[in-house]
Structure formats: C-alpha cells, structure tokens
Amino acid sequence: MQGEGSFYVMTKELLDSTDMERTITRMAHEILEKNRGVEGLCLVGIQRGGVHLSKRLAERIKSIEGRDVPVGMLDIALYRDDLNIRKEYPAVRKTDIPFEITGKVVVLVDDVLFTGRSIRAAMDALMDIGRPARIELAVLIDRGHRELPVRADFVGKSVPTSVGETVNVEFSEEAGVDRVVLTGK
C-alpha cells in the first residue's frame, strides 16, 4: 500500500502466472469446443493488450489440436470514438493481418473488457479489412461497466470492479512476469 496524502492506492494480484496459464488453457479448449476445431478459424489480437494473449492462445491451440491457427494483430487507434475529446491522439501501432478474413471466423482477443468501446472500434476496423463469417470475442478479464451492448464469448475471469480502479494484465514477454493486477481505491 502506498499513501499519497490521504489517498491510498491498493494493488491486488488477481491471477498469478500459474492461474493465467490454466485460464488460457481453458479458454483455448473453449474456443476449440465452440468452433469444433480450427477449420476457418483465425485469431486477431487488439493492440496492445490482446497481442501477447492471442499468440499464447494460438500456441495452446496448437499443442491441443496439433494444428496452426493464423494470428494477426489489429490497431484500433484510427477507429476510436473519443479522438475529439482526448487531449492527445493515441499512438498508431502496427496492424498486421497477413491472411484473408473474409468468410472466416475471427476471434478478437483482448486482455481486458471494460466499456466495450475498443471492441466496437475493432469490429469497425475488421469490417473495413474484410467480411468475416463470424466475429467472436475472447478476453482474459471481464471487469464489467459496459457502455455498449458488447459481450464476450470466451472469458478468462469475471472481476467486479469500480470505475476508478485499473486492471493490468502483464505478460512475461514484456513485464518479466505473467500476472493480472487490480489497482485502485
């Protein structure tokens, strides 16, 4: 606990690295179960939080089914609905979807589902890139507080939060450790 005057900031670890591994494994099984295998399937990770997760899911699917699933990454900065009210424009990151998405089942992957606006932006971006047969959504954490009618098909863990709190998903590729941390009052 750190104190800043009378303002306490608490952090709590929601998932440790073993929890994350088990959760991702279960999500991979669910994706395969719902889609009856990998035929016509592809994963698209939303920058930045969904990119590592999408690769992990693809690896897990490969070890379960023995088959590769195409994985891409999608940046949604250009489709955000809040550009006119932000003080700064967000960085434009890489979009790399090196395969056809028309006619495919696209599983959008993100780390945390919150208001649902990022997912709306991601769907608009995907529609400009191709015409998927179906879009499904996989998120590691659903923290509630939806502002748009968006729901996830595959959820790692549902965590009730208050709006002022923050949920951070850390991946060892970047942060050195796998874990999910809740920060806030």
Added chain:
Amino acid sequence: MGETGRQLRSKDIVGIKDLSREEIELILDTAVGFKDVLRRDIKKVPTLRGKTVVNLFFEPSTRTRTSFELAAKRLSTDVINFSVSASSVVKGESLIDTATAIQALGADVVIIRHSSSGVPHLLADHLNASVINAGDGINEHPTQALLDAFTIMERFGGISGLSIAIVGDILHSRVAKSNIYCLRTLGADVRLIGPPTLIPEGLFDPDIEVFHSMEEGLGDVDVVMMLRIQMERQDTGFFPTTDEYFRLWGLTRERLALARPDAVVMHPGPMNRGIEIVSDVADSPQSVILDQVTNGIAVRMAVLYLLSGARSGG
C-alpha cells in the same frame, strides 16, 4: 490505454528545421500504421471525419497536391482545392485575407505551396488552423523529406550511419534543403554532388562534403538521391546545355555501379529521363522512385493525423 506521451509540439509543419529528432521519428513511426491502410481494399479510415483540409497552391503542382488530397480523403476529411491563379488573389486580395477567409469557411488544415519563401510561416502565425508547407520558394518542402526518409528507412531498417548523396541543383532545391536537415538530424552522412554553379558555398555545415564529379562523389554511397533539373536554369546560365549536364552529372549504369551494390536510387519526380537520369536506372530494381510516391500518401496521412492531435491538445 492512454499510453501516448508522444506529440508534435507545434500545430504546424513549416520546416524540417523546426522539428526535433523525436518528432521526425514519431511521424515516420506513425506512417507505418497508415501504410497498412493503403494496402487494404477499403483504403479509408474514419479517423478525421468531419475535418476540412484546404489545398492552397499558388504554384502549379499535380503530384504533390494529389498526394495531399488522397491522404486527406483516406482519413475521411473533406478536401477543397483552391487553384489560386483563378481567384481572389488575382483581384488583389492579400494573402492573409485569403487565408483567414478560408479558415472562416471551416478549414482545419491549410496546405500551402507558394513561390516565396516564408509564406507558410506567415500563415501559421495568423491562423488557428494547422499550416503545412508544401513547398515555399527555395526554402523547404518538409513532407517530401519525410517521405524520402521513410522510403530509406523501409529499405535499410534505419538511417543513422548511411551514406547519402544528393545530386543536382542544390541551390534552387527546397527538396534538397529539407532532406539535408532531415537526414542529418537522423544521423546520416550526407554529401552533395553537382555543378559548382548550383551548389551554394557556406550554406551548410562544413562537414557536408561537396563533390563536383559524380565519379568522385558516388563511391560507396547507400542512397543516390537525384534532383530535378529545371530547364529555366539553363536559360539563366547555371549550366550550358542539357547534353553537357547529362555528360557530367547524369546518373548512368556505370556511375551507379560506383555506389554500394545494394544502393537505392531516388527522385522526387517528375523525372527528366536522359538529362538527370537514364531510363535503365530509373526503372531498375534499385530504384525506389515509385515507392516514394506511395509512401508520400502514408507520410502525409501521418502528418495530418498528428497535427490534428497537436491542435486538440490545446
């Protein structure tokens, strides 16, 4: 989310001289994302929907104006082209009156090309809209330098340490000037090659080597950047004939062979084939001239996007 922190400091881009290395790199990084949009079937994103971009070109230009127009349209903005020869300026309206009237019509961005150096700076001071310099006299052409840097980055993965030769009429070239500032800021080693009459003394740092011979200047360079020769310069005595210009400074296969084997050839266009460059070289695999055109749109999209961010940041 909200991981930004990188912004342009000014609402305008009037010269590379005013941009820091970080700002140049931000523009180039952002352009990577926009180049992807240009590869899609639907080459449009809704990002700047509702914004208005005005092309205010006092000098004729098809390719630069079209490049800006496409960049603006790909971002879903509304684009207006003012062809100034036919307008109020001829009736005697001052430049500032023209520009403020354009702003009053709702322009968010004014892209200006003018034969007098310093015009974009004047407009930038008087307008709340963003001003982009598309070429002012013999001063600068910043977006050209940015797209050239982007093209070099694409090929080589970086710019720092590369040896780059700029060839031709440096004296009158705003493209050359912007490129010199840009490439040096990014850490490249720049040299100039051309007739003594067309390379100004003392304008640049002494550590920019100047050569008056292609054979001497092209040894081991990574990039050969050719400039366009303007025919008017022949009439005013800067070089005797186009034949002689070609004989001494034209880029031929033999001269290109003096550069490194993986060297690239660039030209801002339009080319005078047979005068500054032979077709054989212009159309060879080492030429990135067409990539420059494509990259121009991506870089201009990045500039429009980042300037909108700079304006909204108060």
